[in-house]
Amino acid sequence: MAVSYSYSVILEPQEGGGFTVLVPALPEVVTEGDTEQEALANVEEAIRAILAYRRENGMAPPSDAHPEIRHVTVAA
Incomplete structure (x- = not known):
């Protein structure tokens, strides 16, 4: 059964359009998207990847x- 984690994200509009998304609790996660919806979908995918990496390497997920x-x- 999958465990759910909730993280605060920073959605930063870019001057030329689109958004950059940062996750303060997971500084290795930086992603972007052309729309807010795309940026948030991309950050969910990036968070899953980092949590999987941490799990595979015996690292606890951060608060x-x-x-x-x-x-x-x-x-x-």
Whole structure:
């Protein structure tokens, strides 16, 4: 029976279109998609692949990270 894991993701719109997706708890996961739906489907696949790799190599799946977004204003 498969175990379910839930991870926070960061969906970042790209200037030229599409999205990049990051998973703070799994920094090795970086993916993208032309649409939000495609990007989220791609990140699910990438998370499954990394969790399988970790399982095969005796590594426990990490707990979710809870990213916080802050705005910083600088004069340049």
